[in-house]
Amino acid sequence: MRTAPVDIGGAIVPNNVFCAPLAGYTDFAFRRLCYSYGAGLCFTEMVSAKGLKYNSEATRALLHRHPSERDTAVQIFGSDPDVMRAACESEDLADFSVVDINMGCPVPKVFKNGEGSALLGDMPLAEKIISACKKSGKRICVKFRTGISEDKKVTAEFAKMCEGAGADLITVHGRTRDKYYSGEPDYREIAAAKRAVKIPVIANGGIFSDADAEKMIAETGADGVMVARAALYDPHIFAELTGKDAPRDIKRDVLDEIEDMLPFYGEKFTLVQMRKMTAFYTKGLRGSAEYRKRLFAADSISALYAIIEEIFPE
Ligand SMILES: Cc1cc2nc3c(=O)[nH]c(=O)nc-3n(C[C@H](O)[C@H](O)[C@H](O)COP(=O)(O)O)c2cc1C
Structure with missing residues (x-):
């Protein structure tokens, strides 16, 4: 697709191919990989504003960044405007200049x-949350769906509300809450949001190839795309979409991720996470079903390394 920089309230992001927030996946090690393949902007997974208020260590760990990491956006969720603003102003978020508010989570x-997609049904509260967060001085993005249910889509109206409340960018996931992650994205709704506002609009949903991204931009007029599940199967999709000359090397990627993670998470969590990630990355390779079985049976990092050597011999 044709790439272009994106202006988020005066901060220029190098390109308009974003990596979505994905709970359980988009940590510092995975984001480093996505940036290396050309992603213009990555997001942390959703972080509870209440969790930060109550000093949860597990919540705070989600904010960890790679030393080489650029200006990643942090995504927060919650329903209390004061708590959301306090999160934006907290020391925890001091290193993040862009805050994304989750108004799409269907769980x-x-x-x-x-919280999350419930706010699509309470526009006055959603507006209070956005304007409270804006008062923190951060650049504010909002990620939302087209509505709670198919019979009540609110996309353009919600987009306008976000802009009026001070949002610097919106991402529209072209599905209702009812649809979770299935079905085609609703191009018409995303296009209506784009027409309704002047701030940049990023389109999300169902992008698994460059052709999908081209179609999304052509149908919606959006300023860029956000890729979610496709990145888990193949982070190289960012090179495909941006044209970055960065050949895929799955073995190197897996080994780098393990090396990044071990000092921060320790062996137990790194093993759990990297069994999962390696299984994603090797999907589609010859013999992948058998490798997956063995990956999940690996009970130590050295067993994981041994299987990786077998999957990717020199
Ligand atoms: C496992 C998983 C975790 C997700 N976590 C988040 C999240 O933390 N915050 C968020 O805004 N969206 C989250 N999403 C939604 C994605 O960001 C994205 O909107 C959705 O998957 C649609 O894009 P896709 O069709 O390219 O996958 C999650 C989706 C999945 C499948």
Whole structure:
């Protein structure tokens, strides 16, 4: 696709191919990989504003950054405007100049708390949250869906509200909460959001190839795309979409990720995470089903290294 820089409230991001926030996946090691293949901007996974308020160590670990990392955006979620603003102003977020607010998460635990996609049904509260966060002085992005249910889509109206409340950029995931992650994205709704506002609009949903990205831009007029699940299977998709000359080397990527993770997470969590990631990355390789079985049986980092050597012999 044709790339272009994106202006987020005066901060220029090098290109308009973003890596989505993905809970359980988009940590510092994975983001480094995505940047190396050309992603213009990566996001942390969703971080609870309440978790930060109550000093949760597990929540804080999600904010860890790679020493080489550029200006990654942090995504926060919550439903209390004061708590959300306090999170933006906290020391924890001092290193992040761009804050993304999650207004799309469909998960019942989040939805029932009035957070994530529940805010699509309470526009006045969503507006209060955005303007409270804006008062922190951070650049504010909002990521939302087209509505809670298929019979009540609110995309353009919600986009306008975000802009009016001070958002510097919006990302529209072209599906309703009811649809979770299935089905085609609703191009018409994303296009309506794009027409409704002047701030940059990033389109998300169902982008698994350069052709998908081209189609998304052509159908919606959006300023850029955000890739989510496709990046888990193949972070090289960022090179495909941006044209960056960065050949894929899965073995090197896996070994680099392990090396990044070990000192921060320790062996136990690194093993759990990298069994999962390696299984994603090797999907589609010859014999991958058998490798997956063996990967999940690996009970130490050295067993994991041994399987990696077998999958990718020199
Ligand atoms: C495992 C998983 C975790 C996700 N975590 C988040 C998250 O933390 N924050 C968020 O805004 N969206 C999250 N999403 C939604 C994605 O960012 C994205 O909007 C969605 O997957 C649609 O894009 P895709 O069709 O390219 O996968 C998650 C999706 C998946 C599958």
